[in-house]
Amino acid sequence: MTVTIRPATPQDAALILRFIRELAEFEREPDAVKATEEGLRHALFGERSAEAVIAEQEGKPMGFALFFHNFSTWTGRKGLYLEDLYVTPEARGSGVGTALLRHLAGIALDRGCGRFEWAVLDWNTPAIDFYTAMGAESLDEWRIRRVTGEALAKLADRG
């Protein structure tokens, strides 16, 4: 079945939130999603903190990708960072994920990005195998650190 990719519009905010929640469930963090439909609409189409594309098969939304630009001091250029990639269970294996990745790689090239990057859970073997097949290399030495909530206020000396 043909997959078409289109930019998300403000009318897609509820759909995107649904996909985000389904992805969080798959990632074993169903309660992690604090985002709201209105907040997403503002972030994506008002503030423009990130961008999203919707994948459709015969006019039906089957997945999405949300991305923003990062920056590499080594390349001296901006990169494209994929925050979320999601394909609905019914559409898995039908080329939606591949179409989304190829589309984003094209955007990265069009915008002069030196790199296209994302993170994967170390137990998500199907995704890891898929990404390897798509030509992605693994940056095994790097670990993410995060400060949030009270720890962030304390670090800023505003606790």
Added chain:
Amino acid sequence: MTVTIRPATPQDAALILRFIRELAEFEREPDAVKATEEGLRHALFGERSAEAVIAEQEGKPMGFALFFHNFSTWTGRKGLYLEDLYVTPEARGSGVGTALLRHLAGIALDRGCGRFEWAVLDWNTPAIDFYTAMGAESLDEWRIRRVTGEALAKLADRG
């Protein structure tokens, strides 16, 4: 010795490139830096793909931090991502790194960011211990994937 943090200016491009190269050497990737002074000036002060701050002691630059905004679909808010943090060998242990982290945490709060994040090399024990003492949590399950160069062109079907 008092540490002052100031925003970088276009006149700092050469200094920032020097710091980026010194950091890449420390990270065992001395040949990885392709960035140029002119490219950095454009990225930071023209295109504004990222921002940088300089740490000084008695007017002498002793380190820098380079950061940009990422976005979390779980919080629905932008975050602050620290791409590079560097302190010159002579200034290590004198509070420059702490001052930079605290300053960036303050920027994150001022801008309504839900998270302050960065990556660390898994063998860089002094940095890991420092970040833990600063209240950072470790996202051990996540691994970075990257597509670049010919693999990126191939993924975009432009090989």
